[in-house]
Amino acid sequence: MDIFRKLGWFFKDQRNNYIRGVLDLLMTALLNMLPPFFIGYTVNLLVAHQLTISKLTGILLILVVDALLLYFFRYLWATHIWGGATILEKILRKRLYAHFMTMDEQFYHKYRTGDLMARATNDLNQVRNVAGSGILTFADSIIGGTVTIITMMIVVDWRLTLIAILPFPLLAVMSMQLGRKMHSAFGAQQDEFSTLNNKVQESLSGMKAIKTLGQEQADLADMTKQNRKLLTAYKRVEFVAALYDPFTSMIIVLAYVVTIIYGGWMVLHHVINIGQLVSFIAYISMLIWPMFAIGRLFNIIERGHASYDRVMEVLNEKTSILDDPSGLHAEPHGDLIIDIENFTYPDEADEQPALKNVHVTVKAGETLGLVGRVGAGKSTLMKLLLRQFDDYQGAITIAGTDIKHYALDSYLPALGYVPQENFLFSTTIRENIRFASPQISDEAVIAAAKKAALHDDILLLPKGYDTEVGEHGISLSGGQRQRLAIARALIIDPEVLILDDALSAVDARTETAILATLKAERANKTTIIAAHRISSVMQAENILVFDHGEVSERGTHHTLLKVEGWYADMYHRQQLEIKLEGGE
Numbered sequence: 001m002d003i004f005r006k007l008g009w010f011f012k013d014q015r016n017n018y019i020r021g022v023l024d025l026l027m028t029a030l031l032n033m034l035p036p037f038f039i040g041y042t043v044n045l046l047v048a049h050q051l052t053i054s055k056l057t058g059i060l061l062i063l064v065v066d067a068l069l070l071y072f073f074r075y076l077w078a079t080h081i082w083g084g085a086t087i088l089e090k091i092l093r094k095r096l097y098a099h100f101m102t103m104d105e106q107f108y109h110k111y112r113t114g115d116l117m118a119r120a121t122n123d124l125n126q127v128r129n130v131a132g133s134g135i136l137t138f139a140d141s142i143i144g145g146t147v148t149i150i151t152m153m154i155v156v157d158w159r160l161t162l163i164a165i166l167p168f169p170l171l172a173v174m175s176m177q178l179g180r181k182m183h184s185a186f187g188a189q190q191d192e193f194s195t196l197n198n199k200v201q202e203s204l205s206g207m208k209a210i211k212t213l214g215q216e217q218a219d220l221a222d223m224t225k226q227n228r229k230l231l232t233a234y235k236r237v238e239f240v241a242a243l244y245d246p247f248t249s250m251i252i253v254l255a256y257v258v259t260i261i262y263g264g265w266m267v268l269h270h271v272i273n274i275g276q277l278v279s280f281i282a283y284i285s286m287l288i289w290p291m292f293a294i295g296r297l298f299n300i301i302e303r304g305h306a307s308y309d310r311v312m313e314v315l316n317e318k319t320s321i322l323d324d325p326s327g328l329h330a331e332p333h334g335d336l337i338i339d340i341e342n343f344t345y346p347d348e349a350d351e352q353p354a355l356k357n358v359h360v361t362v363k364a365g366e367t368l369g370l371v372g373r374v375g376a377g378k379s380t381l382m383k384l385l386l387r388q389f390d391d392y393q394g395a396i397t398i399a400g401t402d403i404k405h406y407a408l409d410s411y412l413p414a415l416g417y418v419p420q421e422n423f424l425f426s427t428t429i430r431e432n433i434r435f436a437s438p439q440i441s442d443e444a445v446i447a448a449a450k451k452a453a454l455h456d457d458i459l460l461l462p463k464g465y466d467t468e469v470g471e472h473g474i475s476l477s478g479g480q481r482q483r484l485a486i487a488r489a490l491i492i493d494p495e496v497l498i499l500d501d502a503l504s505a506v507d508a509r510t511e512t513a514i515l516a517t518l519k520a521e522r523a524n525k526t527t528i529i530a531a532h533r534i535s536s537v538m539q540a541e542n543i544l545v546f547d548h549g550e551v552s553e554r555g556t557h558h559t560l561l562k563v564e565g566w567y568a569d570m571y572h573r574q575q576l577e578i579k580l581e582g583g584e
């Protein structure tokens with residue numbers, strides 16, 4: 001029952017819905033009492049030879065009106081209670097989704113996509129069940145049971161009632177015992193479901209790689225193993241659930257036996273009449289559902305409880321990126337000063353710092369180039385700029401203000417970021433380009449595509465800018481995807497444009513064209529380009545060479561060539577490669 005306390009905030013919020021629903025249930029329970037009463041009454045009339053056509057018609061009429069009213073009140077409780085339950089699911093899903101949006105990289109390291117999807121769908125269904133079927137079964141079994149028992153006491157005999165319901169408390173003891181078992185069994189089942197969900201998600205996303213590497217059988221075996229684990233977890237849940245119903249049946253049989261023995265004795269000794277005994281047996285049959293309902297109830301609430309805990313576990317995770325509520329609500333425009341003494345990834349605390357002593361000033365309008373070996377720290381610096389990690393020694397300022405002191409909703413929209421792996425949404429090219437805001441005009445979309453040297457390619461596609469891409473659309477080449485991502489970033493004319501190896505798949509001529517456009521268009525704005533190809537950064541006012549998280553060389557293209565270090569070596573090697581390939 002702990003889950004009802006945990007969901008107290010919701011029931012309080014929706015109390016009108018629930019009060020109305022419970023009152024409708026009460027009315028249904030009261031109306032349910034009439035048929036057994038009139039059956040007993042009719043039997044007594046029959047025994048006494050007093051049943052006339054007019055009396056029978058009157059009884060039938062009452063029963064018909066009763067059935068109509070029952071229909072009406074059942075409809076009302078269903079709409080109030082099920083309606084409330086769907087509101088709970090909606091609220092929790094919205095909270096979860098908003099929470100996902102604020103979470104940092106560490107969170108997505110800890111919880112995998114399939115797991116989060118399971119929590120946002122399957123677990124939320126179980127929680128909704130608590131607020132729907134759970135409340136319904138709870139109110140129905142308690143209200144239905146209590147009303148029936150009181151009616152039995154009043155209409156028949158209180159002693160017979162007490163003796164007949166004597167074994168009932170055993171049900172409560174059984175529910176509590178099984179409830180605990182169900183909670184842990186269902187929690188384990190949902191964890192296995194999350195793992196399987198994640199496996200399916202990864203296999204489907206990586207299907208090309210699986211096939212290319214001939215790993216179909218190995219992946220299938222892996223999936224079968226996880227599927228079996230889930231099956232075992234399901235079986236355990238059903239095993240616990242199945243223990244309850246036979247026990248309930250035993251209690252009901254016991255109640256009938258007691259009724260027939262003690263009730264029969266009472267009829268023989270004229271304490272109650274035969275009609276009352278018939279009504280009593282009909283009332284006992286009306287207790288069957290409330291008793292089974294208690295079994296359903298513990299099943300629903302313990303499943304919902306385990307799921308609610310899983311949803312709350314995610315919702316209680318804190319992000320390390322704290323939005324300063326009194327932060328500066330202004331576009332970050334001005335010189336960028338990076339002064340990082342040390343940064344180590346949170347989950348790599350014992351490892352070497354990912355960045356150490358990185359100090360550089362980029363004047364507004366200038367371009368900063370970042371080069372260096374794989375894993376040298378270029379992307380890490382970009383992540384700090386993008387506020388994906390805030391926990392570093394040192395400071396990054398733009399126009400004299402620490403980037404942590406800008407309000408996030410002013411700071412982040414002013415950055416244009418093109419990551420190494422860009423993502424296409426399943427919509428048209430036009431919507432993909434203006435993803436930052438659907439209000440952006442078609443002309444601006446075309447202008448951005450031209451700047452990213454993508455316009456001509458788009459015109460060759462079957463529906464031009466309205467061509468669908470992504471999962472159900474056409475596939476773009478790697479270079480086209482990169483240029484689409486660049487157009488998506490350029491369209492907002494960002495104060496700081498960050499390109500993380502974003503030109504690696506475009507040919508040399510297109511790269512030159514894009515870089516020339518950037519130079520001309522972004523005269524007053526900052527651009528940061530990380531690349532493996534030296535040609536991507538050689539126009540930059542300032543180039544940093546990274547090695548193991550530190551800056552090993554710095555300067556312009558010409559000064560770096562004179563140093564004859566890693567940069568010069570890499571440049572000459574790449575020039576040679578171009579010549580050998582017969583390029584320019």
Ligand SMILES: Nc1ncnc2c1ncn2[C@@H]1O[C@H](COP(=O)(O)OP(=O)(O)OP(=O)(O)O)[C@@H](O)[C@H]1O
Nearest residue numbers: 105345348354372373374375376377378379380381
């Ligand atoms: N989220 C993370 N958690 C822990 N370590 C990380 C994380 N991301 C990167 N690293 C590590 O930090 C170091 C720097 O990586 P980074 O991605 O910044 O290199 P890079 O210079 O951008 O490399 P590339 O040229 O391949 O993109 C590497 O040793 C990498 O393994």
